Amino acid sequence: MAYATTSRRTTGRRPVALPRKTGTWKLAYADFLTALCAFFLIMWIVNGISPSDRAELAGQFGKPSAMAQVDTRAEDLASALKADPALADYSDSVRVSHAPLEVRLELTDMATAPLFAMGEGRLNARGEALVALAGRAIAATGLPITLEGHTDAHPSTTEGYSNWELSADRANSARRLLENAGVEAARIRAVTGLAATRPLIVENPHLPANRRISIVLSFDKPAK
Template sequence: MNGSAQRNGRFARWHVEPRGEEEQEGWLLTYLDMITLLLVMLVVMLAFAGQGDGATQQSSAAQAADGQAPLVIGTPQPSDGVQAIAAIAPAPPLPEQTREPAPTLPDLGEDIEVIVNEGSISFRISSEILFGSGQAELEEAGFAVLDRLIPTLAATSHRIIVEGHTDDLPIQTPRFPSNWELSASRASSVVRYLQVSGIAAARMSATGYAETRPLRDNASDQGRAGNRRVELVMQTQPPAP
C-alpha cells in the first residue's frame, strides 16, 4: 500500500491532464474575430473614400457650370496638361480686319463714267471708244482712256473685276460664235493691257456677260449703244461671305 501510494503521488505530481478541445480552440476564435473586425473597418473606409470621390466630381461639375476651370488632383495625363494650359491662358484676340480706304478719285474725263456703290467703285467705258465694231482689239482711243484710269487703279491693292457687255444683236463669226465670246474677249483684252501697264495680275479677273445685263432698252440704236460697254469694278470692301 505504501509503495503504491508513493508511486501514485509521484505520478500525480508530474502528470498533467490534457486540456479539452474547447481550451485549445479558444485562441483561434479570438483571431477570427479580429480578422472580421479588420474587414469591417476596411469596408467602411472604402465607403467613405467613394463618397469623397463623388463630392469631388460634383464640385468639379459645379465649377465647370460656373465657367471655372476644375482643379485636377492626381497625376496629370498628357491631355490634362493641354486642357490646363487652355484654361489658364486666355485666347488671343482676333486681329481686326483691316480695310483699305477708298481711293480719292480725280477727274477722269467724260469718257469714263464713275459709279460709287457700297463696297465697290465701277468705272464704265463705252465699247465704242475701246473697240471697233465686232472687234476685241483695243484701239488707240481705248489705250488713251485706260491710261487715264491706270494711276487710280494702281494707287490701291483692291481687287478689280473687268466685265464685258454687249447689246442683243447676235454675232456669228469664226472667232466670235456669239456675244458671249465677244464680251469675254473684250474684257480679257482690257485685263491684258492693265497687266502690261503694271497692275498685278492676281488682282484682276475678266468676265463676259454678253447681253444679259442691259442698262437701257435694246429697242433703239441709242439704247443698244449704251449697253455695249466695259466696266471695271474695283472692290473697296471684301465681299460678304
C-alpha cells in the same frame, strides 16, 4: 361748498396724422425687376447675334459701323476717279458709281467715239488709251479687281463667235492693258464676258453705250 366749474371745448380741427405709405416699396421693386429683365434681354441679344449685326446695332446708337466706314471709302474713291483730270478728257465714255462694297468704273462705247473694233475682241486705239489711263488711276489703290465685258443687244455677225465670246475677249484685252499700265496681275480676281445680259441703258439695250468694259474695285466685307 359748491364749486364753480367751467368746461371748454377746443375749437377748430386737430392735425390729422399722415397715412403710412405701405405700398411704395412695391413700386420700387417692380421697377428694379423691369430694369433687370431688360438688362438680361440686352445681354442675350448681344451674345446671340453676329459681329457684323452687332456693329450695325452699335451704329444705330451713334458708333460708326465697319460697313459705314467702307461705304465712306468707296464714296471717296469714286469722287477721286470722277475728278481725275486724265479721265476727264474721256468724260463722255467714263461713268463712275459706287456701292457700299465696290466702285464701278464703266468705260463705254460711243457712236461718235467708239472704243472697240466692230465685231472684234480687241479695243481700238482710243479704247486702249482710255484703259491705260484707267489703269494708272487705279494702280495705287491696291483693291481687288473684277473685269466685265459687255456688248449691246445686236447679235454677233461672225459665225461661231457669239456675244459671249466677244465680251469675254474684250474684257481679257482690257486685263492685259491694265497690267501694262501698272496694275498688279494678282489683284485681278475674275475676267468675265456677260454679253448683253446687263445693259447699261436698260430701256434701250441696242445703244452703243451698252458696249463697255466694267472695272469693278471691291472692298472686302468686314470679317464676322
